[in-house]
Every structure is written in C-alpha cells, then in structure tokens.
Amino acid sequence: MEETGRTTHTLAALMELRKRILNGDFPGGTRLFEVPLAETLQISRTPIREAMSRLAEEGLLDRLANGGFIVRSFTFADVMDAIELRGVLEGTAARLAAERGVEAEKLRQVEEVLSKLDACFGRTAGEVDFEAYSDLNARFHGLLVELSGSAVLQREIDRATRLPFASPSAFLSDRTNIDIFRQSLHVAQEQHRALAAAIGAREGTRAEFIAREHARIARRNLEYVMVENPDLILRVPGLALLNA
Template identity: 75%
Template structure:
C-alpha cells in the first residue's frame, strides 16, 4: 500500500518526530487518501511498533531510547539463535541447504576486489533473504512469527545498518565479519551442530549492536542518515 510505505518513510526520516500526535484529517490530506484508510495505515504502523495508540483512540509517533534499540537487537539475536539451533537439530533437507548455499554465494558475489568495494543494494537484499530462509528452516511457525515481529523495528532488522555503511570504515569491516559468520552458520546447520549454530547466530546479531554503538557514540551524524535512528532519544 502506497500510503503505508509513504507514512512509514516519513516517520523513519524524522518528518514526524517521536511524540508527535497524528491527526486523521491533515494526514489524509498529506497522503491524499480518505480517513478510513488512514486509520488502517496507522493501525498497521502501531502493530509494527512505530506508533503508540492513545487512550482516546488516536496515535502518536513512538520514540525509543538507546536501551530500547539494544534490547530489540538482543531479542532478535536470541530468536534467530533459537531458529538456527532448531534448524540444525531437526535437520535441513538437501534442497534447503542448497538454497542457503545459493544465497551465501549471492552474498559472496557482492564483494569486489578491494575491501571497500561492496554492492550494498544486492548485499542487503540477499542478506535479508538469507536470514529469513534460515528462520524458515527451523520448521517453527511460532519462531518465524516472533522473529518477524522483532525485526519490524528498523534498527533491529538484519539489514539495519547497511544504508550508507560503505562510507564508514567500521561498517565496511563489519560486513566482512558478518559474511564469515554466514559461512560458519551454514556449516554448523549442515553439520547439525545446534549449540554452535545458536552461538554464531547470537554473535552475528551483536554486529548490529556494535554498529549502533558506533553511530551513537563515535559518529552521531550517522543518526540522521541510518533508517529509524532518528527516532532514538537519550
């Protein structure tokens, strides 16, 4: 839905700062839709965690603390770690492993001859698919649902810090570390090493936490360029 994507984009870009109350009539005019779909859009964004419902039925843009962002990333790591362990212990079919290997190869192809040469758009797409496929391999609809819920917040998704990351040396390095973890994670799942797969997946999520720490404490200007970080307050 165009209106949903547009309002989400405006919130994540800081057009509506945390704490801003959204009113149906002016928002309907801005999005060029009627009030009924505006309510549906805001309800959807409340489900995603970007808006809070007010007692009177209205909506306000949610703001997040640094601790909220850290907790969201940690939660994703726990859930993806559980998914990886279940996939390894329950066993993944040969077709499933081949699918993961194909995605891993697509990720490998994103890296050029130099450490600074990365096709970020292609990497982001393949990275998201690799994570989603691995979670699917757990065979648990409960885990899949909870991972989807946990990654709806922009700073908690597997690709949260890919936008603009090639401009930051620390982020470029993290891509290579992440790719090595992808390889080890696939190997652990293929070898049915559940504990190892869970550990790697949880450590993998911590890359996002380190990148968050860098953005907040080392280069605050990044807060204005990375999706969703504009919603963070102290």
C-alpha cells in the same frame, strides 16, 4: 474495484508515513491527525486510518486511549534490547535447524544465497554492493528461520524485526555506506558461512552461538553511531526515533 482502490491508497499512505517517520519528519511523541495527513498526502481519511493501524502493529506508533495515534520514541537501551532479542530468537532457530536436520535441497538454497553474497564484494578493497547485499542478507536470515521448521519462532522473529533498527539489514542501506559498516560485512559473511556449516553438521550449540554472536555486529555498529559518531543517526533507518 472500489476495494482494490482503497487497498492501493492504504499501501501508498503506509509507505509514505513509514518513510517520514523513519526519516525523523515526525519526531517521537508527535500526535498524528487524520485530517491534516489526508490533505497533505491527498488520500482520504479511511486509508490513512488503516495505514496508522498497520504502523501501530509494526511498533512505530502507539494508540492513544482517547483515540488517535502518537509516534513512538525509543531509548538506546530499547534498541539494544531489540537487537539482543533478535539474536536470541535467531540463535534458537539455528539450534533447532541443526538438531532437527535440514534437507539437502534447503542447504543448497542457503549455499546459493551465500555465493551471491560473496559476489557483492568487489575486487577493490572496501567495494560492496550494499543494495544487493541488503536484499540477499534478508533472504539468508529468512531461510535461517525457515530451516528451524518452527511456525512459532517464525512469528516471534517477524514481530521482533518489525522495528527497522532491529532488522538484520538495519545498517545496510545505501545511506549507511560507511567504512566501518563495510568492514563489518566481511566478518558477517564469514559468520554466515560458519553458521550454515554448523547447521549442516548438525552442531546445534555451535550454530546457536554463531547466530547470537552475529547479531552483535549490529550492536557494535549501533554503539559506533550513538557513541562515536552521532552525526550518522539520520543515515540509519529508524534511529531518528531515539529519545537521547
């Protein structure tokens, strides 16, 4: 019972600290101290320490040589590189899936997710269920990695997408319900279907190209925010950590 309680407190601390970091409450370079955080969150120091260790594994915090943690900051190039890396890794996963072949049942699961993604678009132009699309999009990308049959790729893609701005759903929260992002979802869904078709047809080179091109949608959305409309930075999870 005692262990369960500590796990619950660690999870609560983890979720709260992650939210505050991503919202920009703790800017990059901020040193986090256990005692003040424990008092603020009304959680003992051990779960706070464990939560900060988890956030360091996620890449949101850095460990200091003399102990403690500091909030990481990122450059625009860091974010672009992270998105590019995800595209390369997912492209490799798509190529392997196509080359190795995929069971009919797995392809049926992909088609089911794609049909549900189609249903996220309303009858009115520009109407999109962002919350449902975000969840289903994450499911599609998860299935894509599974189709490769590579535990190594699975591990590396998980690592690459821990940073919130590099995840496939970085621009899909309700807070980013912005016209240009809504428009990009139609292109993204067309690419989802083309990617699934290429894998089913065992066209490895084409599948890899589509997956890498698909990641570039996130790059274009990021450029729109950073270059054309920086007022939107706080509406995209994690971009508050950018060191402009």
